[in-house]
Amino acid sequence: MNEKKQVNPIKKILESRLFSQIMPVGLLLLLVLVFGIITGGRLVSPASLKIIILQAIVVATVATGGAFIFASGNVSLSLGATTILTATIAALAYNATGSLLVMIIVAILLGVILMTASALLSTALGVRVMYVTIVMMTMFSALQQAILGGSTVALPYDLVQTLTNNGFMYIAFGIFFIVCVILFHFTDIGRSLRFIGTNNTCAEQTGISKAKYLLIAFIIAGVGCGIGALLALVRGGSIGTSTLPSLNMDCMLALVLGGMSIFGGSKSYVYSGVVGAITVVVLNQGLLMAGVDSTIIQAIRGIAFLALVAASQVRPKGLPAPEG
Amino acid sequence: MKRLIALILVVVMAMSFVACGNADKPADNSSNTSSEGTVDVSKHHKIGVATVHSGENWEIAKTYLETVIAPTYNFEFVISETLSDANGLIAFMEQCYAAGCDGFINLVTSNDAISQGAHKADELGMWFVTQNSAWVEDVAELPKNIGHCGADPVAVGTAYKEAFSEYLSDGQPHSVILFEGAAVGGDKGQGAASHFYSAVGVLEAFQEAYGLTYDKPIADLVNQQDPGEVNTGNPDVHIYLYPGRNPNDAVTALLPVLQTGNYDIFAAVFSFAAFTNAISDVETSLGKDIKVIGTAQIEKQTKTGFETQDPTGDTVLNSAILNDLSLACAINCIELKQAFDGHADAMKDNGKTVLIGVRSWAVNGPETYAKMEKLNTSPELYILTAEDLLHYAEAGITWQDLDNLLADLASVDTLLERKGLN
Numbered sequence: 076m077n078e079k080k081q082v083n084p085i086k087k088i089l090e091s092r093l094f095s096q097i098m099p100v101g102l103l104l105l106l107v108l109v110f111g112i113i114t115g116g117r118l119v120s121p122a123s124l125k126i127i128i129l130q131a132i133v134v135a136t137v138a139t140g141g142a143f144i145f146a147s148g149n150v151s152l153s154l155g156a157t158t159i160l161t162a163t164i165a166a167l168a169y170n171a172t173g174s175l176l177v178m179i180i181v182a183i184l185l186g187v188i189l190m191t192a193s194a195l196l197s198t199a200l201g202v203r204v205m206y207v208t209i210v211m212m213t214m215f216s217a218l219q220q221a222i223l224g225g226s227t228v229a230l231p232y233d234l235v236q237t238l239t240n241n242g243f244m245y246i247a248f249g250i251f252f253i254v255c256v257i258l259f260h261f262t263d264i265g266r267s268l269r270f271i272g273t274n275n276t277c278a279e280q281t282g283i284s285k286a287k288y289l290l291i292a293f294i295i296a297g298v299g300c301g302i303g304a305l306l307a308l309v310r311g312g313s314i315g316t317s318t319l320p321s322l323n324m325d326c327m328l329a330l331v332l333g334g335m336s337i338f339g340g341s342k343s344y345v346y347s348g349v350v351g352a353i354t355v356v357v358l359n360q361g362l363l364m365a366g367v368d369s370t371i372i373q374a375i376r377g378i379a380f381l382a383l384v385a386a387s388q389v390r391p392k393g394l395p396a397p398e399g
Numbered sequence: 400m401k402r403l404i405a406l407i408l409v410v411v412m413a414m415s416f417v418a419c420g421n422a423d424k425p426a427d428n429s430s431n432t433s434s435e436g437t438v439d440v441s442k443h444h445k446i447g448v449a450t451v452h453s454g455e456n457w458e459i460a461k462t463y464l465e466t467v468i469a470p471t472y473n474f475e476f477v478i479s480e481t482l483s484d485a486n487g488l489i490a491f492m493e494q495c496y497a498a499g500c501d502g503f504i505n506l507v508t509s510n511d512a513i514s515q516g517a518h519k520a521d522e523l524g525m526w527f528v529t530q531n532s533a534w535v536e537d538v539a540e541l542p543k544n545i546g547h548c549g550a551d552p553v554a555v556g557t558a559y560k561e562a563f564s565e566y567l568s569d570g571q572p573h574s575v576i577l578f579e580g581a582a583v584g585g586d587k588g589q590g591a592a593s594h595f596y597s598a599v600g601v602l603e604a605f606q607e608a609y610g611l612t613y614d615k616p617i618a619d620l621v622n623q624q625d626p627g628e629v630n631t632g633n634p635d636v637h638i639y640l641y642p643g644r645n646p647n648d649a650v651t652a653l654l655p656v657l658q659t660g661n662y663d664i665f666a667a668v669f670s671f672a673a674f675t676n677a678i679s680d681v682e683t684s685l686g687k688d689i690k691v692i693g694t695a696q697i698e699k700q701t702k703t704g705f706e707t708q709d710p711t712g713d714t715v716l717n718s719a720i721l722n723d724l725s726l727a728c729a730i731n732c733i734e735l736k737q738a739f740d741g742h743a744d745a746m747k748d749n750g751k752t753v754l755i756g757v758r759s760w761a762v763n764g765p766e767t768y769a770k771m772e773k774l775n776t777s778p779e780l781y782i783l784t785a786e787d788l789l790h791y792a793e794a795g796i797t798w799q800d801l802d803n804l805l806a807d808l809a810s811v812d813t814l815l816e817r818k819g820l821n
Contacts, residue, residue, distance in 0.1 A: 117499070118497070120497075126496070227485075227509055227511045229514070229515075232515070232537075235515075236518070311489060311511075312489075312518075315509060317483040317509075318484045318486055320484075360498075363498055364499075366498075368478070
């Protein structure tokens, strides 16, 4: 009667926390290695690596902030629209004042305000975050359309060039990422959000206020959107209604590829967005440098992402199914 | 375990795709020379192409790039997915640079994208040409920015004016709904210049035919953000302008306007086919023919439009303003080849880039279109053949020569004659 249940060792490894932490990074290193060999080392040249990081930086920033929301088991669909609207208004603020400081303050404040509005609406109305953010996404896009019409707003190239050459992007992202790592992995904020994501009911019964921590998650995500908006402006030099059209999906994809569980909870890592964003860029750039046709690149990317998501996203047994 | 197998299979599949991608090694074209034997094509060049296009017309242009231009000039093309903005363009340019490209063709047409792209090309040391319809002044003197080539916006407007003048010359009052696409701001580098001038051409044709007195200058009317009826000063002549980039939204919005029965001409500066079903429904319900005029390309959709009958027995498409991507691609590549060979200055006017305009062709009726559609169907039926490409890559050729060439090709009859299709 007391026979021990046989446990498949491979299954045990696959479901272990260590594997879920190492797998995305290992996959990224494998991609770098494979494409490094195929391209005769060109992919891993300093210039190429710099390009890879610059291409991933906007998605990585917004996704890092978004990780706080995803860790709580919620999905935000308005990260992209918030970032683009913020970038639009921040660029207009710069063009009106000529002050870089004003642009930075406007971007971060506005990102926080817009994301806070989503959180407050969700908690006040008792509507799931995903539904509220769908509405907010549509509203923000419409607002940007109303502000810009068919035009775009651009920053002076000299400013863009100066900020690029002075390492503004690396510094802004680096500070934000370090703060996020501390908040997520070394404070009550991260622990509580992961607990809420693991089991919402248990978390509330132990005195963790879901509304409070959700608000904090959205505020941090808002800062991410604000910094992401600044980085998008510096990267592209301009913002229009067609700018970064798939930013939200790119962030979600980066988080999932980076090892974040789509159910949130204990297997959530704040670096997922960074690892995932770089993985996407390496895959794209590696295939392009290997001479693969763009249409085939799209097909490979789609299949690879599907397989990776299927391989990494299994809800641990014993956890209640998420509501809604 | 299944997940591991899935991962391994994906890696294997990706590797096999990569192997396929590497199969096409650049050809040794060192023996390619022009009739005068002055064009050296021994050096291989890799060219990035950032496109906003997709669909049949773009596939035709891609085939032309890869099967005619690439072997002729010893070029290799790295073509993007469909891009839409400056961010996508910059990212793709960086990828191309890392992949070894030394030249770049940009088809992302907003002014800010062109400006940022030209600066990025200068920074990376890649020759840069843009396929668009507007000259961008702030980057005109950048050393690596060679120039622009695209549909000549004024010529598109003229083609529209001519097409409409033919319909309006019967002495009857006519009214039009115009889907003017990205016309708003097209004269200021914010929308599409060709859409702007198309709308201007239509309004001018009506003004001249009926002596209309608009309540605003024509440019102001075209630049209005909101859709609505233009005050024509003539109760029998109605003009409804609909600016917008989404044809599906336009169909929904314009259907009730068509149903008023006030309009007997519909014009679309792009995506005319999106409207044909709705127009047929209205023709059936009103028992009235509505003429359709649209900007189109030489492709199956246009052929279908000219060969299909609407409910009144007329053709679905009555007139087409035709553009050809392949010709613009050829000019872009000639500009790049000249730059690679040390003649970038010849492609510029006193050190500044120029806009070389591809003239549109107004095609009225299926008979002419049946001849035009034979273009681009075989190497000798591309408007510029390998021999032409070599000729225009010779030293001594200037941007004026290219502009003169396109001016010569402006007439449908001349073009068909040149290709032996008349």
